[in-house]
Amino acid sequence: MPADVRVFPGPDALGAVLADEVLARYDATTGPFLLGCPGGRSLRSTYRALAARGRTLDRLVVVMMDEYVGAPTDAHYSCTRFAHEEIAGPLGAREVWLPDPADPDAYDARIAAAGGVDLFLLASGASDGHVAFVAPGAPRDARTSVIPLATTTRRDNLVTFPDFESLDDVPLRGVSIGLGTIGDAHSLRLVLHGAGKRAAAARLLALDRFDPDWPASIVHDHADAQIWLDEEALP
Numbered sequence: 138m139p140a141d142v143r144v145f146p147g148p149d150a151l152g153a154v155l156a157d158e159v160l161a162r163y164d165a166t167t168g169p170f171l172l173g174c175p176g177g178r179s180l181r182s183t184y185r186a187l188a189a190r191g192r193t194l195d196r197l198v199v200v201m202m203d204e205y206v207g208a209p210t211d212a213h214y215s216c217t218r219f220a221h222e223e224i225a226g227p228l229g230a231r232e233v234w235l236p237d238p239a240d241p242d243a244y245d246a247r248i249a250a251a252g253g254v255d256l257f258l259l260a261s262g263a264s265d266g267h268v269a270f271v272a273p274g275a276p277r278d279a280r281t282s283v284i285p286l287a288t289t290t291r292r293d294n295l296v297t298f299p300d301f302e303s304l305d306d307v308p309l310r311g312v313s314i315g316l317g318t319i320g321d322a323h324s325l326r327l328v329l330h331g332a333g334k335r336a337a338a339a340r341l342l343a344l345d346r347f348d349p350d351w352p353a354s355i356v357h358d359h360a361d362a363q364i365w366l367d368e369e370a371l372p
Contacts, residue, residue, distance in 0.1 A: 152182025173257030193229035202269035266351035270313035279315030339372035
């Protein structure tokens with residue numbers, strides 16, 4: 138069953154509405170609220186809108202999708218740095234969780250023990266539909282693991298992190314959740330905005346079920362999933 142699609146005038150309008158949904162779901166819970174988060178550009182307008190609400194979300198657990206193996210925590214491309222500086226810090230979050238390359242299996246166990254991710258925010262690679270570091274062809278039931286980064290994903294990272302001077306600067310391996318980890322979340326919201334994501338949106342919207350050649354299509358295999366686009370990304 139294909140995921141529902143919502144369209145907004147621009148990334149700020151999209152981020153504002155998605156921030157309100159996050160807060161509504163947060164307020165409907167009483168214990169720790171697990172929010173699955175990507176780094177990078179796509180959810181920045183949502184994170185900014187959440188911070189602008191002026192709330193201290195002391196039950197929020199930021200569940201990051203991935204990290205580069207060996208990345209210094211202060212590196213411009215570090216998911217750890219991004220999580221603390223752009224999400225947890227401004228929101229007063231309770232904790233930040235990241236997968237550990239030395240024990241990747243423990244990540245899924247930790248999430249499951251906490252009752253699962255309440256809402257997973259997702260982004261899609263522009264050229265290959267990757268989510269987290271999950272490349273085309275990955276198994277639907279895959280769990281958190283250390284994986285090689287596809288060349289297409291690494292090329293997308295050159296745009297996401299402009300301080301990389303060349304493809305040679307982009308790490309070769311990452312620790313990443315799997316499609317099975319994403320699929321276990323209670324709800325999914327996949328965000329694409331800007332003209333640079335138009336081709337990715339077209340590929341995703343042409344599908345009506347999960348296609349392993351386009352990992353972001355995991356949203357078509359989930360009972361509560363939506364695709365959020367802005368007008369520039371609309372094919």
